[in-house]
Amino acid sequence: MAKKQTRRTFLKRTFGSFLTVLGLSSGGYLYAHRIEPSLLDIQEQQIKHPLIPKSFEGIKIAQFSDTHLGFQYNLTLFKKLAAKINDLHPDIILFTGDLMDEPNKYTEMNQLVPILETLHAPLGKYCIFGNHDHGGYGSEIYRNIMETTNFIVLLNESIPIKLNDGSSIYLLGIDDAMLGNPDLPLALKKVPNNRFTLLLSHAPDLAESALQYPIHWQLSGHSHGGQVKIPFIGPLVMPPFAQKYPEGLYTIGDENPLTLYVNRGIGTTRLPFRFMAKPELTIFTLRSVES
Template identity: 45%
Template sequence: MKQLSRRQFLKGAAGASILGFLATTCGYGYARYIEPRMIDTVSMTIRDAQLPASFDQFKIAQFSDVHLSDTFPSKELESVVQQINAESPDLIVFTGDLVDFQASIEEHEKAKAYLTKLHAPFGKLAICGNHDYGPFGIDLYEKTMEDCGFTICKNDVFPLEKEGAHIQIATMDDLMMSVPDYDLIKREVSSDLFTLLLVHEPDAALELDTIPINLQLSGHTHGGQVQLPFYGPILTAPFGHTYVEGLYGSYQHRIYVNRGLGTTRLPLRFLAKPELTFFTLSSRI
């Protein structure tokens, strides 16, 4: 029999302890019914000298990992859309996982009523997450998002222009359920332009550590979804072990991991609040 390392043993014991706490005390009620509805609005400024002056104060709204289900029905999107539109972003990006395994096809249709109301002058972009390739197939996800005015992006690099200046946007398909084209990113991303990378799983950055990515936006991890005080996430997702939540890196390659809005597998959040993120780009260092 394979023996557990001390770290594995402690991690397992810690996980059992927190789950026991959540199951046997009022902590369960908090993790099940309160924290999953406590959407945290995160605003940050990304300063980068490579950003063209015309993009100074350009605002990007990111939302991720909705996981439509009984625990996050489409109706919950109403307040999300209101919060995003209230910030008047220039660009809106969705970083994958609209559905969950339990989601009904009807929830797709209901979600359209809300997602259609999102507005941004430079458009709405969506990439694919692993769950979007799940029970109903990727075609339904793509049709839903396109009907709502989103542009579906897979393995692409393209410019975004403002007042004659450009930044570039790079996108990758899902790492778990599709074929991400790392070679395309390595070949097409120009070091001369400020680059925004959209990819569902954050650990894609490990393969792109020598590529000049000014800002990578990802989701997937839910911030661990359940964390221990002073310890962090009990479990982390595949391709989300290294970068779990928040901002990492430096000017060479910044990575931001959004904790998402919904839940999967367990309808719980503990010390990992759902999140909307707003980035203001600044050329002033």
């Protein structure tokens, strides 16, 4: 697995990024602080693999991540996001961690729960822990909110997603790499051979470890796409376990490769800015292909 970094190191780098942001023009500052964080980029991707049963052809999955409610992102924006997700009629909804920025200090639980309850997906709603979901003694707060709103919390475990004809794929979820204890062998323990496996890992860089197992796709968040990207320099805010794969689609490995997709997330953290890293909602369509 990737080497852990201290929180102090991360904060030092974040502070350096903050100084860079302050160097932007006033117009750039306004855009990065007020405009881009409220925008929404809807990305569409196809998940193709020979082990996806033909009956799953066209199944739609919506992934959202890293809302960080309570820092900059608010419930008004979150309600609009939920409406947009429902308008797209996904069959499956996935949340890949960091719901609240500081769970133990968040004061709007009563308004948050009804919004999460409105999200509808006939084949289920699933989620995993991010580092902020564990932070501030928030683990049980997060779990209770998600389970109350009919999300299935996957913590180093798997679940089959089945259709009426008996065909299935397997969804896996592991714990966060920074503040949790991810365990891939435990998550795979009940997965039969020769089934399509889709892994949810908040930390994208754990794909290096997932490559050693029979895992076909991985969906992650955590990186915020760098949150602030400077032309010719690239992303500035690179948290631990999101430094090698900051955003988008990757193919990892040559023999039996793993496909990784890293969602840029919705909210912000540490710094209330996004620049060239718009908030993202990703829609995946499953495709069955010949071997």
